[in-house]
Amino acid sequence: xxxxxxxxxxxxxxxxxxxxxxxxxxxxxxxxxxxxxxxxxxxxxxxxxxxxxxxxxxxxxxxxxxxxxxxxxxxxxxxxxxxxxxxxxxxxxxxxxxxxxxxxxxxxxxxxxxxxxxxxxxxxxxxxxxxxxxxxxxxxxxxxxxxxxxxxxxxxxxxxxxxxxxxxxxxxxxxxxxxxxxxxxxxxxxxxxxxxxxxxxxxxxxxxxxxxxxxxxxxxxxxxxxxxxxxxxxxxxxxxxxxxxxxxxxxxxxxxxxxxxxx
Numbered sequence: 001x002x003x004x005x006x007x008x009x010x011x012x013x014x015x016x017x018x019x020x021x022x023x024x025x026x027x028x029x030x031x032x033x034x035x036x037x038x039x040x041x042x043x044x045x046x047x048x049x050x051x052x053x054x055x056x057x058x059x060x061x062x063x064x065x066x067x068x069x070x071x072x073x074x075x076x077x078x079x080x081x082x083x084x085x086x087x088x089x090x091x092x093x094x095x096x097x098x099x100x101x102x103x104x105x106x107x108x109x110x111x112x113x114x115x116x117x118x119x120x121x122x123x124x125x126x127x128x129x130x131x132x133x134x135x136x137x138x139x140x141x142x143x144x145x146x147x148x149x150x151x152x153x154x155x156x157x158x159x160x161x162x163x164x165x166x167x168x169x170x171x172x173x174x175x176x177x178x179x180x181x182x183x184x185x186x187x188x189x190x191x192x193x194x195x196x197x198x199x200x201x202x203x204x205x206x207x208x209x210x211x212x213x214x215x216x217x218x219x220x221x222x223x224x225x226x227x228x229x230x231x232x233x234x235x236x237x238x239x240x241x242x243x244x245x246x247x248x249x250x251x252x253x254x255x256x257x258x259x260x261x262x263x
Contacts, residue, residue, distance in 0.1 A: 026099040037088035047080035057139035130178030142223040173216040184238030195243045
């Protein structure tokens, strides 16, 4: 191996190690951010208040005086703490994504940075919007609909751990499905699917939205409709934006060909 090859191999190794160190530092910053937010939330408003806020849509539909139950010995402690950790992670998500962006940005072209940064920001906002829509609109209607079918002989007393699992599943389902515009824009921008094909696929998307809603939501019509309809509307929004961003730049469009020399 020549001296030049040895120097090149050493340079690649040093570059790889420096990237690993940077990745470690950014991961540590993200973990510290989640930890600091978790400690702040534990001090104020506290894990009990946070869980009560999470449970308020269900409690508002239950008869007066009804309480949730905890079947495990340590469940009353660990479940609110889990909720607080998840809230801290969600609040720190923009900072975590910024760290990921700062790590990969130096290796991207300028046009890739212009595309990815708005998509990342839009993804975060859409995920938060999906969770908020689920909490403020879907839960109240879905819980009221389900409670209306409970026989008079049945006393509703949901378990706090099962409720947390249900809520996390619903948040994830609505948060992910609200990312439909981002997926549509990416497919169109990367040239995988044309805007014309996206418009032609509209009937299949509507059917698929209702199928997915029937799978990921509880077996009630209300929550299924309230997931499927936003997905269809978001798909239309994604197609519209994709049609706008996929248009060629007038400044970079080639000039019309003509016969030179015909002054």
